[in-house]
Amino acid sequence: MNMNNTKKSRILVIDDEISITSSLKRTLELSEYQCDTANCGRDALRKLRAENTFDLIITDIRLPDISGIEILDIVRRKYPFLPVIVITGFASIESTKEAIRKGALDYLPKPFTSGALISAVKQALRSSTKRCQYKDLYQIVYQSTSMEDIMDMVTRVGRTESTILITGESGTGKELVARAIHRNSRRSTQQFVTVNSGAIPEGLLESELFGHVKGAFTGAITTSHGRFHVADGGSLFLDEVGNMSLAMQVKLLRVLQDGEFSPVGSSDVVKTDVRLVAATNINLEQAISSKTFREDLYYRLNVIEIHIPPLRQRLDDIIPLSEFFLSRLAGSEHSRKLTLSSSVVSALLSYHWPGNVRELENTMERASVLCNSEQVELHDLPDRITCSKEDFPDLTPTAELVNLDSLLSSIEKHYITNALKKSGGNKTSTANMLGLKRTTLLARMKHYNIQKDKGNSQDE
Template identity: 40%
Template sequence: MAMPHILVVDDEPLGLAYLQRVLSAEGWEVEGASSGEQAVETYRGRDFDLVLTDYRLPGRDGLQVLEDIRAIRAEVRVILFSAFLDDDLDREARRQGVDRLLCKPFRRKVLIAMVQEALAEAARAAKWSLHFGMVGESEMMHTLYQKIPRVAESDTTVLITGASGTGKELVAQAIHSQSRRRGKPLVALNCGAIPEGLMESELFGHLRGAFTGAILDHAGRVEQADGGTLFLDEIGDLSLTLQVKILRLLQEREYYPVGSAQSRKANVRIVTATNHNLEELVAAGRFREDLFYRLNVIPLHVPAMREKPADILLLAQYFLEKLNRLHHSRLEGFSPEALACLQGYPWPGNVRELENLIARLAILKGEGDIRKADLPAVLQGPALHALGLQTAALPAAGAINFREEVDRFEHQLLLQALQQSNWNKNKAAELLKINRTTLVEKLKRKKISRPVAAPTLPFPPPRLVNPSSNS
């Protein structure tokens, strides 16, 4: 068995020497770095099982170092230590995926115990055969894994497609981590999350005085990503005006900050993602055809859960172990009935919905096996049959049209959510655990609109489970 390999980062020479000495005495292979930049360079050269880093470092702090090393290889365990721990740092560190926090000064035996736990978790995680931080052994996922290193070799524009919650940002991170730009920033921007009036400034930056309230120069995401990768998520939500400016960025490799008459050169690779069908948006006049062809040089598709049912149980077990660690719970596994429910559910929210479900169970149930009764009603079978979708049996003669059956189920589910929310799209999207923009696109594609009197379903609609509830 290979000896565990640990990277220690501390700008205080005595502290760094002490940590190296203590950890080496336990039989672990230890390397040290005295700055964030040195840590990233050291990390790039070898595979480490654990990174132990101070928060306060010259230049890039410990969380920024975490971002850089996770862009190179996402699976590493991280322990962050600091003499200045507070609730804000605790929340931000856990949000960014820090596995453990250690308050200085700390006792030697506390340090050793924490490192042993982190290395044990790393060994358990290794059995999952993570592919660029992703879990899945289906044929469609392996096809995606095989494409990522080849795509990463060039600077060609990439368009990642897939439904909401499938993990498109993980694919973007994998492309960046495998590319020659991996030592530079990966900067992400969700085009659907920022108001249109602020989007140009957020993307290209602005000069002081460019508009009311612009009291300082502001570096946009393009400048922040200089030398690295700019990931534009939900690119289909961009206005036509900004689409023109993105097209110029791609064609000319230059842009204008808001308020500037002087163009600036851009040295970034553009990776985009969308859960929309851009070809349909082009046909509807809502997306520029020339920009679509510029973006769609290399298309990558991330399959929805319904396209890879063989991965559902694997993902469920992976999230169970991951979220047990995060929430200090002791869930042991799934009953056969619960597994059957997970396997039979269509997962409209995809991997994100499954992870959220396991997180809820880790918090509320806490220990033991997950049984059918622990699952939300919508997963428990009868709710599906009440919708009129008989998933368990095929007709005696002939076959069903799978796509038509899935489309019918989705159509009925959308109507059910709209009726239950009195046709309030925000509430309906919350019930379905999808983005409002995704709901709106589905309604347009299926030509569902509110009639004078709300339609009556041909079956008694069961109550959908509100994701914000504890049921």
């Protein structure tokens, strides 16, 4: 990836019409970009393989041999950090949607002006440069627009002194984002101190945060500084803040309001200059209504809230993250960088990732240990990730003849069976889940001979 402004960005333009590729090439070169062209999918893939130095791809969706959507698929697997803009003809809303779902960064509906082209190119290169910087500097990898918004926020709040509350399920990257905020702030040369309020026993937390004087409690044989003292001038990351006792919440509120605290066993008032970043994976608003969390503290903490969505809601991040973990592992104890088979890609994208990015990281580590070839296959993944995919066909077109109708039928059957399982056999909710009328669902179940679930169906 070209991050050096003095070097021209390289763009590969793919379209079957030579007049289009040459006019786009002219426009891009006039704007100081380097441009290469391909007039069919195979040629494009050959160029990509031969010189993996492109910074951006612009591709038509309709190509004579391999469609732009397939090119997107391949790019996503092999070059997950390479941005793609698709060019779409009129009346191809469906394929545009599909392209965006498959990770295209942007689309240009035909006909478009040179101005629209250049502005889309600039925007795409800007976001991908930012992605690379976050990857290189903070080891944060993303492709989704929701993470892109979060990283924009990280850049903006880094410059402020506001207290920040990061919310999100376990393993979504809250601590990683907190570190990035610190490193983006004027405090970056000072300490980033973390405290996990959930992991420290209640009786010790106060002394851990504020320190204690000699003799403050049994075992306090010397005076000790707390984390607020250590973090002075820097940032303090307070993890699992939702688990703090009400008594501790009052003490924390004092630091936030007055910037001061007293060590345990002392009446001295100590001033501190700390930027607080708190995190929680519980819903603090609910905790407030159940009176386990103070409302005034919540408003103090929640000056700016950053919510990190679960991984299952940002599918675009799954493959780039997997590739990133595999290359990081290859750089350490394992020497070869593994690739993902297309059935593994489908399995990773269909799984619901309750443990979020941490679970994905562990899955890749396990796969790299088990894998005995160059490519991670389904059997290198744990059963929980693959079990619902057992009878699911591989969707990558091969050179073999495929009967599209029977392929689509098997997908339909698979979805209905799984949706039925998910809803415990309840046909009304299965029909809702699949956007079908109940009668249509029943007809298709009959057609595919899908057994009625004998589970806890309430609408038999």
